Amino acid sequence: MIEVDEVGVVAGDVTLLAPVSASARRGEALIVRGRNGTGKSTLLRVLAGVRKPSSGTVRIGDSAVAERDRGFRRRVSTMIGLPPMAVDLTVRDHVVLVATTWFDDPVAAVDLAHSVLAELGLDKLGERFPHELSSGQTQLFGLALVLARPFEVLILDEPEQRLDPEHIESVIRVLGSRRDVGATLVVATHSLVLAEALADHTLQLEAVA
Amino acid sequence: MSSRSHAAMSIWRARNIRTTGDHAFTIYTVLMLAIVAIIPVGRAVWLSAASPTGLSMLADAAAPSSASLIVAAVWAGALLLGRDRGPAVLPPFVTHAFATSDRPRFDTFRAPLLRSGMIVVTGCTIAAGLIGTSLASNGLAGLEAVATFTAVGVLVGVITTVAWLVGQVFPRAAVVGALGILALGAVTVAVPAVQTYTPWGWVDLAYPTSGSSPSLLALAALAIALFGLIPVLMNRLGFAQLATQAARWDSATTHAAGMDFSSAATIYQPKPHSGRRIRAVRPRAGLTWTFLVRDAIGAIRTPGRLLVGILALSSAGVLLALAFAPTTPGWLLGAAAGVIAFAGLGPLTDGIRHAASVAAGFPLYGISDERLLAQHALFPLAATLVVLLAVVMLCTILIGTASGTAAVSSLALALFALVTRISNALKGSLPLTLLIPISTPAGDPMAAVRVIWGLDAIVLAALGGAAAALAFESPVLLLGVSAILTSIGIKRWRDRR
Numbered sequence: 001m002i003e004v005d006e007v008g009v010v011a012g013d014v015t016l017l018a019p020v021s022a023s024a025r026r027g028e029a030l031i032v033r034g035r036n037g038t039g040k041s042t043l044l045r046v047l048a049g050v051r052k053p054s055s056g057t058v059r060i061g062d063s064a065v066a067e068r069d070r071g072f073r074r075r076v077s078t079m080i081g082l083p084p085m086a087v088d089l090t091v092r093d094h095v096v097l098v099a100t101t102w103f104d105d106p107v108a109a110v111d112l113a114h115s116v117l118a119e120l121g122l123d124k125l126g127e128r129f130p131h132e133l134s135s136g137q138t139q140l141f142g143l144a145l146v147l148a149r150p151f152e153v154l155i156l157d158e159p160e161q162r163l164d165p166e167h168i169e170s171v172i173r174v175l176g177s178r179r180d181v182g183a184t185l186v187v188a189t190h191s192l193v194l195a196e197a198l199a200d201h202t203l204q205l206e207a208v209a
Numbered sequence: 210m211s212s213r214s215h216a217a218m219s220i221w222r223a224r225n226i227r228t229t230g231d232h233a234f235t236i237y238t239v240l241m242l243a244i245v246a247i248i249p250v251g252r253a254v255w256l257s258a259a260s261p262t263g264l265s266m267l268a269d270a271a272a273p274s275s276a277s278l279i280v281a282a283v284w285a286g287a288l289l290l291g292r293d294r295g296p297a298v299l300p301p302f303v304t305h306a307f308a309t310s311d312r313p314r315f316d317t318f319r320a321p322l323l324r325s326g327m328i329v330v331t332g333c334t335i336a337a338g339l340i341g342t343s344l345a346s347n348g349l350a351g352l353e354a355v356a357t358f359t360a361v362g363v364l365v366g367v368i369t370t371v372a373w374l375v376g377q378v379f380p381r382a383a384v385v386g387a388l389g390i391l392a393l394g395a396v397t398v399a400v401p402a403v404q405t406y407t408p409w410g411w412v413d414l415a416y417p418t419s420g421s422s423p424s425l426l427a428l429a430a431l432a433i434a435l436f437g438l439i440p441v442l443m444n445r446l447g448f449a450q451l452a453t454q455a456a457r458w459d460s461a462t463t464h465a466a467g468m469d470f471s472s473a474a475t476i477y478q479p480k481p482h483s484g485r486r487i488r489a490v491r492p493r494a495g496l497t498w499t500f501l502v503r504d505a506i507g508a509i510r511t512p513g514r515l516l517v518g519i520l521a522l523s524s525a526g527v528l529l530a531l532a533f534a535p536t537t538p539g540w541l542l543g544a545a546a547g548v549i550a551f552a553g554l555g556p557l558t559d560g561i562r563h564a565a566s567v568a569a570g571f572p573l574y575g576i577s578d579e580r581l582l583a584q585h586a587l588f589p590l591a592a593t594l595v596v597l598l599a600v601v602m603l604c605t606i607l608i609g610t611a612s613g614t615a616a617v618s619s620l621a622l623a624l625f626a627l628v629t630r631i632s633n634a635l636k637g638s639l640p641l642t643l644l645i646p647i648s649t650p651a652g653d654p655m656a657a658v659r660v661i662w663g664l665d666a667i668v669l670a671a672l673g674g675a676a677a678a679l680a681f682e683s684p685v686l687l688l689g690v691s692a693i694l695t696s697i698g699i700k701r702w703r704d705r706r
Contacts (some may be wrong), residue, residue, distance in 0.1 A: 048571060050706065073572040083573050084566035088481055088507030088559045093489040100499060102575030106492035127485040145573060 001026045001184040002047070002153065007056035009042050017042040019056055022203040026152070029175070029185035029198040034205030040188035041080055043205070044157050047186055048078040060153055074102075077151035079159070082142040085130040091141055092117065092126030095148045102149040116148045119174050121167070135162040143171065153184045160191040172197045214307065214317050221303050258343040267340055268349050273416035274398045276340075280365055281394025281409040284372045285387035287329075291376020292383050293477050294458055296325035297446060304455035308448045315440040318451070322374065322443065329373070330366030337362025341417045350417035357425050361415045364425075364432040368408065371435040371442070377454070378445050468639050468663030474555075481510035496576070497584060504560040504588035514556040519596055521553025525626075525674075526600030529619055532678040533610045539682070540675045543618075547674015548667055550593070550626040557592050558630045560585030565634035569705045578705075586627060593623040618677045621687065625673030628694045633666040635701035669694060 001024060008019035017039030024030035032040050045051035046058055049067030058065050066072045086094055095117055099109035117123045120140045125133065133141060139162045146154070159175070160168050172194055179185050179198065189195055195202065257263045266272065297318040299307065307317035341355030376383040390409075397403045397410045404410030408431055411424035457476050464473035489506035492499050508515045525546040532542035564585045568578035576584070597619040605612040643662055646653045661668065676683075676690040 050571070067572075070577070074575070078571040080571065084563060084570055086507070086559065086563040087478075088510050089489055089503070090485050093503070096492065097490045097499070097503060098574060100490065100492040101496065109492055129481050129485065131480045149575060 001028075001061055002030065002186065003057075003059040004043075004047070005057050005059075007043065007046055007053045007058055009039065009046065009051060010054040017046070017053075018206070020203060020205065021056075022201060024184050024186065024201055026184055027179060027182045028200040029179050029187060030201045030203060031195045031199040032186065032188040032203045032205065033190075033195060035207060038205035038207055040205060041157050043203075044078070044080055044155050044186065044188055047153075048076065048080065048155050074150065075152045076155060077146045077149060077153070078155040079142055079146045080155070080157040082138065083145050085138075085141070085145075087130060090127050090129055091122055091133070091144075094130075094141075095122075095144050098145050099148040113148050116144050119170075119177075120144050120147075121170055136164060136167060139163055140167065140171075143174070147174070147178070151183060153186065154178060155186045157188045158190060159187060160189055160194050165193070168194060211312060211316050213310075214312055217306060218303070218320070221300075255339065255343075258339055259346065264343065264347055264349070267344055268418060273413040273419050274401075276416055277404070277407075277409040277413035278394050278398050280412045281390050281397070283333075283365070283369055284409070285390040285394075287369045287372040288376040288383040288387040288390070291373045291378075292380040293454070295377025295446075295454060296329075296370060296373045297322045297377060297443060297451070298454050298458050301452065301455040301459050304451050308446075308451050313440075313444050314446045314451075315443040318443060318446065322370070322439070325373070326367070326370035329370045330363055333366035333369060334359060334362040337365070344417045354417040357415055358417045360425060361412055361428060364428045365412065367432040368428075368435055371439065374439065374442050377450070378442050380450070468659050470663050471633060471636065471666075479511050479514050481507075483512065484510040497587065500560070500584035501587050501591070504557075504585060505592075507559055508557055508588070508592075511556065518553045518556035519592075521549050522593055522596040523600045525550035525553060525622065526597045526619065527604055529597070529622055529674075529678060530601045530604030530608060530610070530615055533605065533615045533618075534608055535610075539678045543622075543678020544671040544675040546622060546678065547626065547670040547672070550597070550622055550674065551629055551666065551670035554589055554593060554626050554630050557589040558585075558627075558634070560588065561631055562634045565631070565705070568635075568702075569637075582631065586631065589630070590623065590627055593627065594620065597623050614681050618680050621680055622674060622677035625677060625690065625694060626670060628698055629666055629669045629673060632669070632694065632698040632701055635698070635705050636666075637701070637704065639663075669697070 002022075004020060004022045006019045006021055007017065008015070009017040020039075020043065022030055022032075032043060034040055042051060046053050047060070047065065049065040049072065060072070061075055063072075086097075089097065092113070096110055096113040099113040099116075100106060103109040103112070114123070117126060120143060122137070122140055122144055125137060125141075128137075130138065130141065139159075143156075143159060146156075154175070156175075159171055163171065168191060175185060175187070175198055185198065187194070187198065258267065269275075297314070298304075299318065299321055308314070310317065338355075338359045341350060341358040344350040345352060345355045375386070379386075393403075393407060394409050397407045397413070404413050405424075408428060411428045413419070414424035415428070461473040461476045464470070464476070484506065487506055487509075489503045489510075490499060491502055494502075508518075528542045528546035528549065531537050532539040532546065561582065564578070564582045567573050567581060574581055598616060601615045601619040602612055605615045639659065639662065643655060643659050645655065647655055672690050673694065676687045680687045
């Protein structure tokens with residue numbers, strides 16, 4: 001499903017990502033690990049199509065990465081940092097709106113939105129506005145926004161950020177269920193618990209010399 | 210300020226050691242600002258006040274009651290302003306240090322209050338003095354009346370400062386107080402017998418053309434009584450509220466210093482707290498309708514902000530209609546209408562700003578960025594057109610000018626204001642190239658260029674308003690402004706990531 005072949009990123013004289021290779025098939029999770037500054041987020045940006053690699057190639061689902069292509073947008077869901085949140089929508093409104101734009105059937109969209117909120121424990125916070133959420137709840141809300149849609153590949157940068165151990169377990173359960181139904185996960189993380197629970201393959205990035 | 214507070218402030222101020230050169234540069238900047246901006250603006254204001262038109266306005270029979278209404282509005286505004294940015298605000302670190310110390314707030318936060326108060330009192334005194342002097346220089350008022358009214362200006366400034374502080378200390382009661390003052394202000398104008406019993410009525414009675422010393426004494430007694438309440442009020446300032454105001458002001462001034470005025474304004478944008486149980490997203494009726502309803506309900510969730518936006522759009526409509534009256538400066542009224550319409554669109558365009566953020570990031574919605582922006586543009590466009598057309602048609606009927614041409618112009622104004630809003634949402638941060646100094650015989654123009662870049666939306670909105678008002682007199686201007694706005698919008702859209 002995902003083939004990363006000797007992908008490296010250089011900006012001017014600075015190496016942001018030393019060349020790396022990795023792969024993950026349908027229903028597998030690729031965990032990207034490494035210390036700060038080793039290029040985890042840069043690799044994810046290359047996979048998401050917003051950063052061009054200086055060397056090497058990336059293929060997702062047998063085709064090249066094309067961020068503006070409709071098919072690519074539908075196949076790949078990405079969260080690197082928090083997604084933009086509408087200040088005037090409640091949590092429930094927002095997740096339902098995102099789902100509605102992805103499905104022709106509004107009932108299916110509403111059902112998916114409600115099930116994602118329930119899975120992440122956000123159903124009781126559905127009537128809150130984004131500015132009324134704690135930092136951990138905001139992180140879960142961000143995850144809900146990228147999960148309330150169809151995707152074949154899910155790219156996440158440190159989904160455990162701001163979460164307590166109990167909520168990290170919830171996230172592991174939610175991501176594990178997506179992997180088990182055939183989604184390919186690419187997750188950069190500093191959480192050993194999350195990595196051990198999900199990893200089919202681990203890509204360890206080393207500090208750039 | 211106690212010796213402990215003074216010592217703490219000295220340490221804070223000493224963190225940036227300023228050389229003699231720094232001080233000299235500050236003096237140079239202030240002098241240049243005075244020569245280039247303050248003196249010409251002051252001269253223009255004085256010439257306007259002393260002109261036949263200005264004098265006829267100041268000497269008009271309705272001028273005293275207008276002055277009292279303005280004073281009531283200023284006090285109501287001060288109460289409301291205090292809720293978001295009071296007069297007792299220090300940098301966040303100093304606020305934390307002082308607010309968590311055992312020193313009373315009157316001791317630790319007195320200096321910023323005095324600074325803010327001085328600015329307000331000076332402004333009010335200058336305004337009152339200008340009115341009095343303008344009237345006296347043309348023999349329309351005596352020197353004693355001018356002195357009395359200038360003293361009224363000082364007292365109005367003191368009361369404004371206390372109202373500002375009251376707004377900071379009692380943010381919830383401030384709304385009720387402001388509405389009460391505005392309502393009583395209107396009653397005072399409508400029922401002259403009430404003037405004797407209201408502070409703004411005392412301003413009316415002390416106006417240079419109707420000068421009355423007893424009203425000055427009453428106003429002085431009120432100002433002294435309120436001044437005496439300052440220590441009690443200040444000691445009621447809460448830590449959380451002080452810290453929040455300090456952080457917001459610090460953040461807003463940082464953005465403004467970087468010419469990012471949109472972000473600075475966003476910091477003071479009210480957040481929604483009501484209407485959470487109204488379902489904003491009703492997906493069964495198609496995406497276009499879903500987004501239209503979603504944006505409308507989103508706007509209703511900050512009702513005060515929405516009301517201000519609609520009032521601003523209505524004011525823009527009035528100005529545009531007046532621009533078609535035979536003897537008015539059409540381009541000037543049109544430009545003012547453009548700026549006010551741009552400001553009024555702010556509360557209606559949260560969706561557009563969200564779409565711009567989404568378009569700059571990873572795909573979030575299952576529709577293209579272009580369609581997302583178009584869907585979010587529908588509600589503000591519909592609302593603006595309805596308000597502008599209704600107000601413009603009504604005003605043109607009342608004034609007796611042609612409704613058709615004004616209606617077409619209001620359509621152009623709505624479109625220009627919306628395109629400027631979209632363009633502003635896509636603007637991004639200050640280009641680094643504008644930070645590079647350029648040496649010319651007249652000095653470095655880049656500071657002025659940065660200011661123009663920061664305020665370009667206001668300039669474009671004014672241009673759009675003027676072009677809309679002169680649509681039939683100068684279609685070339687209309688086409689030119691359309692081309693400029695479109696090309697800037699397209700460029701920013703392409704550069705959004």
